[in-house]
Amino acid sequence: MTYTLGIDIGTFESKGVLVETATGAIIAQSAHPHEMIVPRPGWAEHRPEEDWWGDTVQIVRALLAESGVAPGEIAAVAASAIGPCMLPVDADGAPLMNGVLYGVDTRSEKEIADLNAEIGEDRVLETCGNALTSQSVGPKILWLKRTHPEIFEKTARILTSTSFITHRLTGEYVIDHYTAANFSPLYDVGKLGWSNALTDGIVPLEMLPNLMWSTEIAGHVTAEAAGQTGLAEGTPVLPGTIDAAAEAVSVGVRHPGDMMMMYGSTIFIIQVTDAPVRDPR
Template identity: 60%
Template sequence: MSRAYLGIDIGTFESKGVVVAGDGRVLASARRPHRMIVPRAGWAEHDAEAAWWGEFASISRELTADAAVSASEIRAVGASGIGPCMLPVDADGQPLMNAALYGVDTRAAAEIEELTAEIGRDALLASGGNLLTSQSVGPKILWLRKHRPELFARTDKILNSNSFLVRRLTGRTVIDHYSGCGFSPLYDIATRSWTDRYADRIVAPERLPELCWSTDVVGGVTAAAAEATGLMPGTPVIAGTIDAASEAVSVGVCGPGQMMVMYGSTIFIILVTDRRVEDPRLWYSPWLFEGRHACMAGLATSGTLTHWFRDQFARELDPAEAMRRLAEEAATSPAGAKGLVVLPYFSGERTPIHDPYAKGMIFGLDLTHERQDLYRAVLEGIAYGVRHVLDTYAENARLPEAIAAVGGGTRNDVWFQAVSDAVRRPQVLRRETIGASYGNAFLAALGVGDAAEGDIEQWNPSERAVAPVDANRSVYDAGYRLFRQLYDRNKDLMRPT
């Protein structure tokens, strides 16, 4: 073997890495668990030094020491991570605080309202393609400026997860356009550049990374990074991107009309289009490749909610077996969970309602319900959230006949089937479901010219599809109607008084 590619991804609860051969075979893999830090309600953080760089370096060392591949055979490196995140670093690239994570971190709710009132919804959509939500980095930078002024004064750059990793690897401070657009309202979609309109109000463009495309080779591994990671000095490094985009690429979602649903700590959905979809309920970004666009959506708590359920209601189970056991129990509960409906808004909600004050709800309980019904209702509540997103998509664009699915949640048969039943579309699984780290390896191969986009079909062919069960349609249609009514009738009560 003469060509191999390293891909590493930093997730919400786990980092994963793979070395992939030029024909798509996984030669070696590794993973590291970590925790999401929740210092107070509505905050979600990572220790970037430990969970981002520390785990990247540890995984890289393990993979390059594997007998199946040597560092000298790795042609290029691709890195991704959760995002958009807000990490201030000093002039030496050292983190000044824990990273504030993506939309699950709702600390900047007041700043979102403040900036939206100042700038105006129409102006935000026209210049940045997105309204301000908990997913936006701009309000979190304003939060930093207002509430941690001493840290803001010491801040040299504001980084995303992949930006931080690339800086440690190469010394370059860059960010891809797809990730950069999440820094609303600082990214201008017309010029594909940072705007200076908010230099005095939020942050100056000079304190943001240089913009580039995801597959651009932005540098080589430095001597210091080589010592930390086991990689060869000079190994090419691409700019990389946010994990969800790499997940999409890993399952063949590259061109217009293709859609991915990612089952992870959150559900994330990407529809690639040939034009910009303008809908304030959804997110917009340039896609990874110039001339294409992405229409995106994401739930706030999905896999995170299943972890919460396990920790609160299945403490007696072996942690290594708990998720499998809960899924087996849920399979004994009928579709519709005996009338239970869950609103999965346990950390606010992102698309399409964009409500940081939204609250979780378990509706319909009676004395006949057992744990398996509760857990099934949690999974179905997430499925209803996906349907809400797809209904919103359908108002703007034609949906594909089948959806590419990826992520750890696809191993939960009840959850996976419930989504197909709720949205009434088949989901296709590829041979490799590793996700973003695999997509990073493919993007790295693209970056150095060793692969073409269409090669992902040979790298990772389709393996099976899960179709909706017609007999469940009326049950899930009724559950979905109740799901929508529960939020609409209670949303005012969810806001703080």
């Protein structure tokens, strides 16, 4: 028998579950609270080492202890998390600042207005599939570049919450396509890839994580991560995705017409359609 381990990083709490791979039966659950840091009105942050990776380590160890499952019996690990977030890291993958959170953080309003004026709202919507809002990572990267050039100069990669956890587990820099689509205006939904076609003034594309689908293998648990978490070295790790997308799949939202409303620190409504819907709202 094998097991699958999942981690979810929320706004105020991280959760984990260990299930039987074949049946989905829950074997063990764990949770760990953390704070949302608000340095000033309109800003929202997490501490990536303590809140994202620290919670992951504690939860994995708790799941293994509670279940009695041998680490070698775990077939795969994946994380879902709040998203999209913006976290610059150096060449070693170390955070250079706190992680800037999703749409609850509105610090990039000026950058949104400037990018809309430069590109045009219609072009953004046509290429990216959604309008620029506080949920978009691109304007927050531009905010970093403008207001903290000393940090931007040291930045090797721009990650989000799931990317950071996956990197700490595997050493790889990856992001799933669903999460990447929130990096507007840097992701082309028609081509399913990173693009600087709309603007080349934000970030070199090589600083963004490698694109993957959530069902692919991002890498394997390293010896260092195994020592910290208790997982077996070599355990497959998937790229994960945004929490709302993971929850939609978990409750059966898979076919056109299926819809889910998720209640949390924010509310998400997700519906499957049989064709793309581009709406500025």
